[in-house]
Amino acid sequence: MSSKKDIDNNFAAIEPGERRGAPGLSDIARLTGVSKMTVSRVLRGRTGFSEETAQRVLSEARRLGYVPSRLASAFAADRASTLVGVCVPRLTSGLFGNVLDGLDRALSRLGFQMMIGCSNHSQPEEEEWVRHIVSWRPAGVILAGRSHSIGTVQMLSTSGIPVVEMWDLTTSPIDLSVGFSHYDCGVEMARFALQKGRRRAAYLGAHSRSDVMGQSRLEGFAAALEEAGHPLVETEILEDAPSFYAGFYGLEILLARQPALDLVYFHNDEMAIGGLAFCQSRGLRVPEDIGIVGWGGMEAASILPKRLTTTVVPTTGLGKQAAQALVARIRGEPTRRVIAVRTKLIEGETI
Template sequence: MKRPATHGVTLADVARMAGVSEITASRVMRDRGPIRAETRDKVLRAVAATGYVRNGLAGSLASARSNLVGVILPSHTNNVFPEVMAGIGQALSRSGYQPVVGVTDYDPATEEALVRSLLAWKPAAMILTGLEHTRETRRMLETASIRVAEIMDIDNRPIDLAIGFSHLEAGRASARHLLARGYRRIGYVGHDLDADLRAAARLKGLVDQLGEAGAPLERRHLTGGASSVQRGRSGLGALLAQHPDCDVVVFSNDDMAVGGVFHAMAEGMDVPGRLGLFGCNGLDIGQALPKPLSTLRANRQRIGEIAVERIVMDDGPETGPAIIDVGFEIVAGATA
């Protein structure tokens, strides 16, 4: 197997230069086992002199473990995921792990393909979003014998560990809050819920609770596509055109809700006097509005952090599938 001897400085080169065996150099690099200070110095000098960069592929292959962690998120555009990613990224870097990232665009088949190719890197752990996966995805994750965290949702049985909150319950809580405030003619503006199962679960909770309270949710407008400020703005316009009698509108997401607030502002509508607006997800932006958005918030960054802490830093005994409910809170705000 000939290949042009590239600049590739190997551990062997370093060891030779330092006058030690390869394994000793390896131990110095990894801070493993007892090494005489003098020996360590020799090796480190050789490393500096050669500009050696360790080959993680070879190392991980030999030791059958890597410091890579697979992270699969549904979307780049939905603002909640950068936040989750921030939590994950920070916690990982603290512990010397590195994320390999994939995005599914809410498609289970894409997710399956991603899981397959991420598993190829023998990651130390895997973080994915939600609890719904294809049968094959579950199979692969179960046989991989690595820790798996499923984040955001806890309304089902996880493969290993679920971290998040109940979206169904979140929907119900929103409903109770609005009912308590006296709203009865409730409207809903949502994005594409076929894909976003968690937003759909929140809606279901909302619908159920409102139905039980005798104020069924009949005024709805669904826009296609991903959630965005723009769609929230136009969506509220469309909803009100059809159902001008709404006294409050719930949005599938905070960015949608912010759009709603902007629509109301542009129309000079009195919020919450004439119309209440209620979001979901507690994005920063909503809280910086002139009137802070009434919404439902979960600490997403924390979800990412906990996921990492539990599956990569925790060496504790495996205890079977576990669920961590980080809960959520109603942010009263000033718009509903």
């Protein structure tokens, strides 16, 4: 009797010939003189047929270049799905690109495949994506963030599908949480700025929709400054994507309104680098005239003429931990419900 390993090896050697359409089970059945059901059972490594029949079916499948449908097998009643749905806020974000890389590497090694979606920082869009992905009966779902619509939470809670909320840590997850506190990142940066003697700080952010994680960093930053007796002087939130150019023109707007600032905390490193470019274009010395700090640990921030002061997030490692936690949950293995990932404040030369 052919084993599953034998079948996998047989198909690994397939070299498809020229043909107008992909061969199916019915083609193999017709050419071997057996039923379509028998062909299906042979290709799935089942029993109930002779060794001669199995070899004849496998030989014909190899000759035709037949490739079994992994999608169909994922939904077979006797096979567990290997699909994992992953939804992130932005596909253009370098940070989330690294997270997805960590997820993909870990999931692939553990025998799972990703189906990627994007919420565009919109809860309704995330809910619609969840509705579609749940209908596919995936092995698990990974969402970025901890703020979701009521509909999303209800669907996932009642589906029985393992869920990991990653990136923004929550102590009361739908199922599992892997991430860090954006609020604490803001607090840490504010305290560091105060240690450096900065007393007139502002925040410059941007969002095309609702970015609650950036808002959490702002809240932590403002709270720590207020507690120390040096409240946040100004806040500017641009209705734009948090990009290099947004940091450039946003700092111009901010300084036109508050020229005596001695520090600006930016939404992310991209905007902070844009702010550095603006300072250079106007002859402002950094950090002598004004301090510039970012967030995220963008690779370019470490190779600037003056290294940017920022918070580094272990993006690839976070993706790996989220994947491992989800797979442990899928397999019924013990795992912590809340897994905190450490960030690191990097003291550069811009404050």
